[in-house]
Amino acid sequence: xxxxxxxxxxxxxxxxxxxxxxxxxxxxxxxxxxxxxxxxxxxxxxxxxxxxxxxxxxxxxxxxxxxxxxxxxxxxxxxxxxxxxxxxxxxxxxxxxxxxxxxxxxxxxxxxxxxxxxxxxxxxxxxxxxxxxxxxxxxxxxxxxxxxxxxxxxxxxxxxxxxxxxxxxxxxxxxxxxxxxxxxxxxxxxxxxxxxxxxxxxxxxxxxxxxxxxxxxxxxxxxxxxxxxxxxxxxxxxxxxxxxxxxxxxxxxxxxxxxxx
Numbered sequence: 204x205x206x207x208x209x210x211x212x213x214x215x216x217x218x219x220x221x222x223x224x225x226x227x228x229x230x231x232x233x234x235x236x237x238x239x240x241x242x243x244x245x246x247x248x249x250x251x252x253x254x255x256x257x258x259x260x261x262x263x264x265x266x267x268x269x270x271x272x273x274x275x276x277x278x279x280x281x282x283x284x285x286x287x288x289x290x291x292x293x294x295x296x297x298x299x300x301x302x303x304x305x306x307x308x309x310x311x312x313x314x315x316x317x318x319x320x321x322x323x324x325x326x327x328x329x330x331x332x333x334x335x336x337x338x339x340x341x342x343x344x345x346x347x348x349x350x351x352x353x354x355x356x357x358x359x360x361x362x363x364x365x366x367x368x369x370x371x372x373x374x375x376x377x378x379x380x381x382x383x384x385x386x387x388x389x390x391x392x393x394x395x396x397x398x399x400x401x402x403x404x405x406x407x408x409x410x411x412x413x414x415x416x417x418x419x420x421x422x423x424x425x426x427x428x429x430x431x432x433x434x435x436x437x438x439x440x441x442x443x444x445x446x447x448x449x450x451x452x453x454x455x456x457x458x459x460x461x462x463x464x
Contacts, residue, residue, distance in 0.1 A: 232350050232372045238338055241350060242331040244375045249328065256407060257286045258443065262433040267303050271423030276303035283443060290316060293446040312452050327362050329354065329377060339367060348372035356385045376408040377401055394418040404434045
């Protein structure tokens with residue numbers, strides 16, 4: 204199960220940051236755009252997002268299930284994001300296996316908190332510095348056009364991935380990612396597949412869901428699903444809720460301790 208935690212940590216490092224705000228018509232990715240132009244436009248819009256997104260509040264629901272041993276756990280948390288990358292989490296509810304909650308779910312959140320430091324963000328962003336891009340066509344889904352690129356990591360980093368990226372042609376934003384970690388998280392992991400989706404909330408593209416399936420020696424198939432909802436963007440400071448300190452997950456003072464009830 205520890206391998207499962209590492210898999211999802213990698214997904215969170217890669218995809219835990221909101222995508223670019225909506226572009227203007229002059230910023231759209233046209234059919235003849237080159238790979239270099241598309242990658243540069245995506246990076247530019249990501250920079251615009253960093254400047255425009257001051258804060259947001261969202262709710263996440265985590266669910267982990269191991270089929271072989273029929274073990275299951277769920278956790279719902281409230282998260283607040285502050286520019287330029289600081290995050291705070293508060294547990295709202297949890298159920299199921301206490302081992303999974305403490306050794307998988309809490310470690311996932313703890314590692315995401317640590318990953319908000321600048322160097323890690325830069326090392327895992329989907330940019331031309333970190334990945335090689337190859338055009339894989341243009342697809343139409345739900346009335347929108349997407350440029351699809353196959354991406355391969357340039358460096359041996361366990362938090363990078365290989366797979367496909369869907370860029371929204373109108374907004375020049377990442378809308379979907381499918382793939383596998385560039386390196387197996389451990390000897391125990393045989394295969395990992397994940398799908399991460401974004402959707403537009405106001406002017407921003409933000410995570411909607413993250414689903415991964417991992418084949419682990421001895422433990423068999425383990426699935427993890429994270430759903431994101433209830434977004435409220437750029438609230439005035441006085442409207443940002445204060446977290447219950449007993450349920451708050453933070454880097455300091457025993458972050459893996461189960462909250463009191």
